[in-house]
Amino acid sequence: MSSRFSGSAAAVTETALPARRLRRSLGSRLASGAAPYLLILPACAVIGAVLGYPLFFMGRLSLQHYGLFQLIRHKGEWIGTRNYSHILHDGLFWHVVFRTLAFTAAAVSLTMVAGTLFALLLAQLGSKMRLLLTAGLIFVWAMPVVVAVAVWSWMTDFEFGVGNWLLTELHIGNFNHHDWFANTWSGWAIITLLVVWGAIPFVALMVYAGLTQVPQELVEAATSDGANPWQVFRDVTLPLLKPIFVILTSLSIIWDFQVFNQIWILLSGQPPPQYFTMSIYAFTTSFQQSEYGLGSAIALVMVAILLVVSFVYIRQMVKIGDAE
């Protein structure tokens, strides 16, 4: 089941190579020794060009005062680590960091729980309903973010939104001219709902694919030993699907940590500070205040935090890869 993941495949090749190498002559050993590096060279070159260079450039920018004046002259002003010390003493920055982490935690847990529940539902459904649900999930997944957010922003619109109209018609309360974003909590609830809604299909379908690979005899054995469904899930399914859950969780963390479009479009491109996440803070600092150096520093700190947060999960994945 885990052979679909490059991790275990890589582990296999790594252990297989040295054994083969020993049996060869020196000449062919040199040639074949260079071969893997030659093969990986194009990939490294591409990554270096599209990722390494921008990161390097951003790192350089973060050590400069780079405003509009410098931008027009294409020449920054070196200021050492002043941008970073500015951030560290900026109260808003720490608020934003904390908020981004809290949002990520909430969105990722909701996504994982709801996605798993959908997967379990898929496994229980008859073939027709399963097809219907899968189609629905695929539609959500296939919807471009910008379109999805536009639809949500119309649904929650203050003046003409169908959400307010429906809630009022259903006599849930008077939601006429209800402003969902006036209260920060309800605003964040809408944003979280939108992000989780968009992320569920991927998790649901991946976990469902995993579920189909769980050996049925294990489940039957556990059931005949008197395990209830929850125990089966906890003691049989969960350990078997652990690699999938670890990967899905780390991917979700990476995605939710840098949510930008949803908030940006819902709030008409001018989110107030209580709706800032780190990516929005970096963007507005760069592009609206023309403080490109400071913006780069914020972005790099964000990369660092993300690396720390996902390190735990990445190490887990490496471990799983090694074990198999």
Add this chain to the structure above:
Amino acid sequence: MKARIIAAVVLAAALATVASTATGSTKRASAQQVVVWVMTDAQNGWPGAIAAANAQFQQQHPGVDVNIQYQSWDTVLQKFDAALAANDAPDVIELGNSQTVKYMAAGAFSSLKAKNFPNSSTWLSGLKASCTYRGKLYCVPYYAGARAVIYRKDMYRQAGVKSVPKTYAQFLAANKKLKKKFGKNRNFSAFYEPGQNWYVATTFVEDWGGHIAVQEKNGKWKGTLDSPQAVKALTIFKSMVRKYSRASKTQDEAHPFPSIPFAKGRMASFIGNGWEWPYVFNPKGGAAPKSFEKKMGAYPMPSHIKGQYMPTFLGGSDLGIPISAKNKQLGADWIKAFTGTQSETLIAKAGNIANSTKLANVNAHNPSLAPFAKAAKYSWFVPMSPNWTNVENSHLLKQMLTAILTNRKSVQAATKSASKQITQILNASQ
């Protein structure tokens, strides 16, 4: 497993890619092209003026293509910054008259000679000032706009409002009657004021003698929205808006454009720019039938001081030639064609104030647009600091208004923290 680490970095560094891909590239097939960035307002409101300018330009330069790239206010500065960084700036760019100072101070524009441009001796002084930095001219006035109250004559009549308000007290009395008559409709606003429309809120501040910021003798700026005059004005503004407006308190006047709910009968009045009058009928705007115009009227917002109007924000646009433009001469020639009498007359007829006082009377006999010209008699403008754009871009005035109107903060507390931030931004070093 390196792949996962790389994936993490790829995704986290999305910002780096935002920075490198957000550049609005201006495609340039040959040198025989002039690239022009103007706002979509021209595309929607006065396409005829663009066509006339292009025709005139091409008579002078046969074979040169005019590549008009319409921009939106939300993103134009971002794109312009990116284009400047990439040495790919357009030959002509339109900027708002409150945005020009930042770019002039940073050296983004080539300097120009006024006498080379049509009607330069009669340019509106306010616009000319927004193009002048340290005695030099860096852009050409394009058009200005004043705001007035656009209202429903039929609703005013039905509510028993006999004549348009001449004083602020009469304005309040009219709204009271309108609310009584139509207020049962939960979507109805006697006076529709999106909470983040800071142009209107500042109009109140200026009418009561306050300002957003003042420059002190030593050249330093000081945010003054917490002055007694400004606090008084905003308190009056807050009570009026909370009583008579059911517009969103967290949105500005572009989300939605007030002309849209206006055309749907959801209000008796709003304060709008001249161009918002025709926008009521524009398919992208209110899409009202032409017959709706019979029910519409406009009047300058009356001041609390007898016989005066509330000062209106003298907004406007200018056209500049970026320092790194490839075809500066062609750019200048296109600006000449576009700001000449012929095009400017068409721009004025679309509900604007032309760039030259020579054309002040274009709308004098148009009863719907004349009140806007009258309103411009009293006007205010933003602080002329290179950092002003950063105040606008930080949206702190909008957020201050939301905090005040939703009662999240008192007027005193909200203005105090906003003034502090304004002082800080305006005095920041370049």
